[in-house]
Amino acid sequence: MVQYIIKRLLLLPLLLFIFSIFAFVLIQAPPGDFVTSYIAELAASGSSVDQAQIDALRSMYGLDQPMYVQYFHWMGRMLHGDLGASLDWKRPIAELIRERVMLTVLLGAFTFVLTWALAIPIGIIGATKQYSFLDYFFTVFNYIGIATPTFMTALILMWLAFSWFGISVTGLFSAEYVDAPWTLAKFIDLLKHIWLPVLILALDGTARLARIMRANLLDELNKPYVEMARAKGMSEWRLVLKYPVRMAINPLISTIGWYLPLLFSGSVIVATVLNLPTIGPMLLRSLTNQDMFLAGAIIMIYLFLAIIGTLISDILLAWLDPRIRMES
Amino acid sequence: MEPVTDLDVGPKDVHDLEVAETIEDWTGAIGPGLGPVEDAEAINVAPNWKLVWWRFRKHKLALFSGVVVIVIATVAIFPGFFATMDPHGSRSTMSFVPLQRLRFFHDGTFEPFVYGVTGARNPETLRMEWVTDEEVIIPVSFFVEGFEYKVLGFITTNIHLLGTAEGPTEENPFFLLGSDRLGRDQWSRLMYGTQVSLSIGLIAVMVSVFLGVLMGGISGYLGGVADLIIQRLIELLQSLPAIPIWMALTAALPRDWSVEKTYFAITLILALIGWTTLAREVRGRFLVLREEDFVVAAKLSGANQRRIIFRHMVPTFSSHIIAAATLAVPVMIISETFLSFLGLGLRPPAISWGVLLQEAQNLQSIALAPWLLLPGVAVIITVLALNILGDGLRDAADPYSH
Numbered sequence: 001m002v003q004y005i006i007k008r009l010l011l012l013p014l015l016l017f018i019f020s021i022f023a024f025v026l027i028q029a030p031p032g033d034f035v036t037s038y039i040a041e042l043a044a045s046g047s048s049v050d051q052a053q054i055d056a057l058r059s060m061y062g063l064d065q066p067m068y069v070q071y072f073h074w075m076g077r078m079l080h081g082d083l084g085a086s087l088d089w090k091r092p093i094a095e096l097i098r099e100r101v102m103l104t105v106l107l108g109a110f111t112f113v114l115t116w117a118l119a120i121p122i123g124i125i126g127a128t129k130q131y132s133f134l135d136y137f138f139t140v141f142n143y144i145g146i147a148t149p150t151f152m153t154a155l156i157l158m159w160l161a162f163s164w165f166g167i168s169v170t171g172l173f174s175a176e177y178v179d180a181p182w183t184l185a186k187f188i189d190l191l192k193h194i195w196l197p198v199l200i201l202a203l204d205g206t207a208r209l210a211r212i213m214r215a216n217l218l219d220e221l222n223k224p225y226v227e228m229a230r231a232k233g234m235s236e237w238r239l240v241l242k243y244p245v246r247m248a249i250n251p252l253i254s255t256i257g258w259y260l261p262l263l264f265s266g267s268v269i270v271a272t273v274l275n276l277p278t279i280g281p282m283l284l285r286s287l288t289n290q291d292m293f294l295a296g297a298i299i300m301i302y303l304f305l306a307i308i309g310t311l312i313s314d315i316l317l318a319w320l321d322p323r324i325r326m327e328s
Numbered sequence: 329m330e331p332v333t334d335l336d337v338g339p340k341d342v343h344d345l346e347v348a349e350t351i352e353d354w355t356g357a358i359g360p361g362l363g364p365v366e367d368a369e370a371i372n373v374a375p376n377w378k379l380v381w382w383r384f385r386k387h388k389l390a391l392f393s394g395v396v397v398i399v400i401a402t403v404a405i406f407p408g409f410f411a412t413m414d415p416h417g418s419r420s421t422m423s424f425v426p427l428q429r430l431r432f433f434h435d436g437t438f439e440p441f442v443y444g445v446t447g448a449r450n451p452e453t454l455r456m457e458w459v460t461d462e463e464v465i466i467p468v469s470f471f472v473e474g475f476e477y478k479v480l481g482f483i484t485t486n487i488h489l490l491g492t493a494e495g496p497t498e499e500n501p502f503f504l505l506g507s508d509r510l511g512r513d514q515w516s517r518l519m520y521g522t523q524v525s526l527s528i529g530l531i532a533v534m535v536s537v538f539l540g541v542l543m544g545g546i547s548g549y550l551g552g553v554a555d556l557i558i559q560r561l562i563e564l565l566q567s568l569p570a571i572p573i574w575m576a577l578t579a580a581l582p583r584d585w586s587v588e589k590t591y592f593a594i595t596l597i598l599a600l601i602g603w604t605t606l607a608r609e610v611r612g613r614f615l616v617l618r619e620e621d622f623v624v625a626a627k628l629s630g631a632n633q634r635r636i637i638f639r640h641m642v643p644t645f646s647s648h649i650i651a652a653a654t655l656a657v658p659v660m661i662i663s664e665t666f667l668s669f670l671g672l673g674l675r676p677p678a679i680s681w682g683v684l685l686q687e688a689q690n691l692q693s694i695a696l697a698p699w700l701l702l703p704g705v706a707v708i709i710t711v712l713a714l715n716i717l718g719d720g721l722r723d724a725a726d727p728y729s730h
Contacts, residue, residue, distance in 0.1 A: 265569035
C-alpha cells in the first residue's frame with residue numbers, strides 16, 4: 001500500500017510538468033502577447049508608447065526570448081511560489097487569488113459531501129423499492145437533474161428567490177463582511193450564503209451518482225447471499241445496509257476518478273452566474289481581458305486540483321480494492 | 329449538468345455479449361410479437377438492426393423521446409419556416425414585450441389569434457410597460473407570407489408556418505415568446521438558435537466518433553506500444569478539467585473571425601476533448617471481439633485485416649457506437665451553450681441557445697423579463713429527450729442480453 005502511494009507520488013512531478021507545458025501553450029495561444037494588449041490599453045487611454053519603450057517592456061518580461069526559455073522562466077518562478085503579477089488588477093497574483101482558491105476548495109468540499117449524502121440514500125431507496133412511486137419520482141428527478149445545466153438551475157433559483165422573496169442570492173458574503181478579516185461571524189455569514197451554490201452543484205452530481213448506485217445495488221440484491229441472509233431471518237434494513245450496499249458503493253468509488261477533478265472546475269459557471277468570489281469568475285475575466293499570467297496561474301491551479309483529485313481517488317481505490325494494488 | 333466526458337455507456341462486461349442458449353430465450357428477450365413459432369423463425373433470420381429495433385420499440389418512453397428529437401431536428405433543418413419574424417430584425421420601441429399566448433378558439437369557432445398589447449412608458453422608471461389588451465384581437469393564420477429566407481441554403485421562399493395577416497406592426501405585435509432587449513422576436517430567434525446549437529452538437533459528435541473509432545480501433549486491434557501510448561494519452565486528456573480548458577481554448581480564438589469560422593473552431597475544440605470516451609468504448613469492444621469465434625473463423629478463412637475489421641467487427645458494435653454518440657450529443661450541446669453563455673463561444677450576430685441565454689445573464693433582466701429564460705427550457709427538453717433516447721438505444725444495442 002505504502003509502496004503504491006509512493007509510486008503514485010513519484011508520478012506527480014511528471015504529470016505537473018506535462019500539464020504546465022500544456023497550460024503555458026494555452027496562455028500563449030491568443031495572438032499577440034500581453035505587452036501588445038498593454039500598449040493597446042495605453043493607446044486607448046490616449047498616451048503613446050515609442051518602440052524603445054516597447055522593446056524595454058518586452059525584454060523586462062523576457063518576451064523577446066525563445067518560447068522554451070520563456071517557459072522555464074515562468075515555471076521557475078512558479079516553483080519558487082511566485083505567480084507573477086496581474087496586468088489587469090496591477091497586483092501580485094498570489095495575493096489576488098489566495099482567498100478565492102480557499103473558497104473554491106471549500107465550495108467543492110461541501111458539494112462533495114452533500115452529493116454523496118443525497119445520492120446514496122436515493123440510490124438505495126430506488127433499488128430496494130423498485131417501481132414504487134418514490135423510485136419513479138427519483139428517476140424523473142435524476143433525468144431532469146442531468147438534463148439541466150447548472151447555470152440554468154442557478155438562473156431559475158435566482159429568479160424564484162427574487163420574485164417570491166424579493167431577495168438577491170448572489171455572492172458568498174453579506175456586504176459588511178466582504179472585506180472583513182476572518183472571524184467566526186464571517187464564517188457563519190459564509191455558511192448562510194454558500195448553501196445555495198452547494199445545493200445547485202450537488203443536485204447535478206447527485207443525479208448521476210444515484211443512478212449508478214441504484215443500478216449497482218439492483219445487481220447485488222439478486223445475488224444468492226442476500227437470499228441466504230433473508231432466509232436466516234435477518235431484518236430487511238440491516239441486511240441491505242450491511243452487505244449489498246457496501247458491495248454497491250465499491251464501484252462508485254471509481255467514479256471519484258472523474259468526479260473529483262470536475263468538482264472544483266465544475267463550479268466555474270455557477271460561480272459566474274451567482275457572482276461568487278471563487279477563482280472561476282476571475283478566470284473568465286482574465287481570459288476576456290487577455291490577462292494571460294493570471295489566466296495561466298488559475299489554469300495551473302485547476303490542473304493541480306485535478307491531479308490531487310485523481311491521486312486521492314487512486315489511493316482510495318487501491319485501499320478498497322486489493323486487485324489494483326496487486327497489478328502495480 | 330456539467331459537460332462530463334465520461335458517459336457510462338455500453339454493456340458492463342463480456343456477459344452481455346453471450347448469445348442466448350435456446351430459442352425460447354430469444355423470443356422471450358426480443359420477440360417481434362408474432363406466435364412463438366413465427367417468432368423463432370423471424371428472429372433466426374432477422375438482421376442485427378431489426379433485432380435492435382424490436383427491442384427498442386418496447387421502451388415506450390425512448391420511442392416518445394425519439395419523436396421529440398425528430399420534431400426538434402425538423403425545426404433545426406427548416407428554422408425559417410417555423411420562424412415568424414426576421415430573427416435579426418430589432419424594433420427599438422418594442423423591447424421586453426411579454427409573451428402573447430396563442431389562442432385557438434374565438435367565440436367557440438376555430439380562429440387562432442393573439443391578444444394585442446399596449447405599452448406605456450412608466451414615468452418613474454422610464455421603462456416601457458406592456459399590458460395585454462383583450463379588446464384587440466390579432467388573427468393568426470397558417471402558411472402565411474412573411475420575410476424571405478432560404479430553405480437548406482438554396483431555395484428562396486417566404487412561406488411561414490404561422491403569422492399574422494399583415495405581418496407584425498407597431499399596432500399589432502406578434503411575439504409568441506416575447507421580445508428581448510432590442511425588440512427582437514424570441515420565438516424566431518429560438519428557431520434559428522435550434523439550428524446552430526443542434527448542428528454544433530451533431531458535428532462535434534461526428535468528429536469525436538471518427539477520432540474515437542480511429543484511435544480506439546488502432547488501440548484495441550493492434551495492441552502493444554500503440555495501445556499503451558493511446559491509453560496514456562486518453563488518461564491524460566480525461567484527467568484534464570474540461571471546463572477551464574475549453575474556456576481558455578475558445579478565448580484564444582481571434583475576435584475578428586467570421587461567425588462560420590468560430591462555429592467550426594468551437595466544434596473542433598469540443599470534439600478534441602470529447603473523443604476519449606468513445607475511443608475507450610471502441611477499444612473495449614475490439615478487445616472482446618478479437619477473441620470471438622467468428623473473428624477467428626474469418627481469420628482462418630483467409631480474410632484480410634481490413635475485411636475482418638469493417639465487414640465483421642464494426643457491424644457488431646455499430647449499434648453501441650450509435651447509442652454512445654446519441655448520449656454524447658447532449659453533452660456537446662450543453663458545452664456549447666455554457667461557452668456562448670459566458671461570452672466565450674459564439675458571439676452575436678450568431679444565434680445559438682447560449683447566445684440567447686446571454687440576455688438572461690443578470691438578475692435585472694430576469695426580474696424584468698423572465699421569458700428570456702425560455703431558451704434554457706429548450707436546452708433542457710432537448711437534452712432530456714436525447715438522453716432518454718440514448719439510454720433506450722443503449723439497452724437495445726445488445727439484442728441478445730436480457
